[in-house]
Amino acid sequence: MDSLHHPEAKRALRLKLRRKRFELSKQEQRQAARRLCQQLKHLPEIQRARRISLYLPVNGEIDPTPLLSWFRQRNVDVYLPVLRPLSDNSLWFVAYHANTPMVKNRFGIPEPDTRFAAQRRNRLPAWALDTLIVPLVGFDAQANRMGMGGGFYDRSLAFMRRPGPAPALIGVAHAFQQVESLPVEPWDVPLSAVVSDLGVVRAGKKKS
Numbered sequence: 066m067d068s069l070h071h072p073e074a075k076r077a078l079r080l081k082l083r084r085k086r087f088e089l090s091k092q093e094q095r096q097a098a099r100r101l102c103q104q105l106k107h108l109p110e111i112q113r114a115r116r117i118s119l120y121l122p123v124n125g126e127i128d129p130t131p132l133l134s135w136f137r138q139r140n141v142d143v144y145l146p147v148l149r150p151l152s153d154n155s156l157w158f159v160a161y162h163a164n165t166p167m168v169k170n171r172f173g174i175p176e177p178d179t180r181f182a183a184q185r186r187n188r189l190p191a192w193a194l195d196t197l198i199v200p201l202v203g204f205d206a207q208a209n210r211m212g213m214g215g216g217f218y219d220r221s222l223a224f225m226r227r228p229g230p231a232p233a234l235i236g237v238a239h240a241f242q243q244v245e246s247l248p249v250e251p252w253d254v255p256l257s258a259v260v261s262d263l264g265v266v267r268a269g270k271k272k273s
């Protein structure tokens with residue numbers, strides 16, 4: 066949809082989708098999270114991952130954290146995105162376990178604190194992850210994505226444009242965050258798939 070290339074239209078759509086997910090009840094959120102995680106557990110990119118990142122949901126984002134206990138049982142190492150200090154909108158991926166000291170970042174999202182995150186042994190470069198679970202604001206049937214608009218994931222994943230290790234990127238969202246079509250921006254790094262509470266959309270596939 067060409068009109069969505071206009072920043073104003075994109076902003077309006079982002080606000081609309083964010084408001085809609087913010088209005089879900091606790092019960093709707095719980096059900097969506099359960100259904101999402103059921104789908105994720107069957108995905109090859111999740112099943113084979115030994116090092117994976119997810120996010121702690123805020124403001125109605127669909128909740129991937131019911132997977133944490135499943136990952137722990139399987140000895141999967143779990144990482145969280147952390148706003149990289151003194152950088153323009155890029156992320157670190159920092160180990161998340163029972164003893165990780167947490168603080169809220171400037172967006173109110175809990176993340177490992179700076180001292181912990183600053184230690185090299187506690188974090189991984191994004192290319193060393195097997196799979197990233199990426200929060201979305203919107204997506205379409207081709208698995209194109211719209212995020213919060215900060216470009217955090219796109220900047221942190223820019224290495225994927227070059228040859229070398231390439232983690233699987235799994236976007237997640239509520240099913241109602243699917244829209245007819247989204248513009249692909251030059252800096253957009255393509256997802257492998259988007260998983261919602263109601264199903265899986267694969268990149269490079271038309272909806273049948």
Ligand SMILES: Nc1nc2c(c(=O)[nH]1)N(C=O)[C@@H](CNc1ccc(C(=O)N[C@@H](CCC(=O)O)C(=O)O)cc1)CN2
Pocket residue numbers: 120121122123126146147148156171172174200212213214215216217218
């Ligand atoms: N749960 C979660 N964690 C995440 C992300 C996410 O989308 N969800 N991110 C994915 O990138 C990164 C953080 N990116 C963010 C980008 C913009 C805003 C945001 O709320 N922007 C407000 C302005 C707030 C302000 O300036 O104080 C806005 O647009 O209204 C939040 C997070 C890393 N961690």
Ligand SMILES: Nc1ncnc2c1ncn2[C@@H]1O[C@H](COP(=O)(O)OP(=O)(O)OP(=O)(O)O)[C@@H](O)[C@H]1O
Pocket residue numbers: 210211212213214215216217218219220221223250252253
């Ligand atoms: N690799 C990059 N290098 C420099 N700037 C970038 C890069 N990727 C994205 N940006 C910038 O980030 C801004 C946000 O991009 P966009 O609106 O596509 O965010 P988004 O994909 O929705 O957000 P997010 O990646 O945080 O989920 C754009 O202005 C874009 O110019």
